[in-house]
Amino acid sequence: MSNRALRILIADDQHFHRMQIERTLNQLNYYRVAPVHTLEELLTLVEYGCEPFDLLIINGNLATQSGFDLLAFCLDNPQVDHALIYDSQRFPPIPSSLRHKIQASRAELPDGEAIKRLMHAIDPPRLAHRAGLPWLQELRGNGWSASAN
Template sequence: MPNKALRILIADTQHTHRIVLERLFNQQGYFRIVPVSDVQALLTLVEYGSEPFDLVVVNAGLAEGALDLHDFILYNPQVRHAMLYNVQQIGLSPVPAVRRSSLHLSHAPLPDLTALRRVTERVDPPASEPMQPWGRSLRQGRGG
């Protein structure tokens, strides 16, 4: 069951991309989503928000070179997890091992449902079946 309290920010200049991504998150049970269309709105919400975003999904071309989105997201304490999509392979600094699990890079022009599920499983892991304290299930009756 998804954690309905997760805060998700989607940043893309194309309205249709924002709508598609928001609907894909809605299909997974996430509804606290803020879509923004420019880098200034992204910066304002991330920097001046009262609580961190659990997931920030950003088109890598959003800043058009005015800001290094990769490093901004990687080192910002207001971003717990992030996905940069439409990423070009050149010009990215290496991701430190301590941050690799929280930054997801995609070369796809727009992530699909499968890609978003992979990311949300890291952000909001599915609850597993509860185990007995001794690590195995109870057996009914006695074997002969």
């Protein structure tokens, strides 16, 4: 079951890309999505937001066109927990020690499977809700819990 409280920010100058990503997120039961089409809008939402964004999905070309240091922004900003930078041909490879926070893709647009894998890493399914574990749900239904031992 997905965490419906996750806040997701999509930044891309192409309306069709924003719609495709948002539709994929909606199909995965994520609905707190804010799409923006300029770097300025993104910076305003992040700067004046009361809560951090759990995920920023951004077209890397928005930053490279203006010379903005997107990697430093994603790493150093407490208002951005995780980031996926796509269409990122101009970005250096992300060091493995930082991939828990930032992922980069050279694809022009992340496909549904890539977004699904990303959301699985950010919002892993809870053990009790996994299919194939009816014995666990049955134990819980009988009043058993791990803390009772």
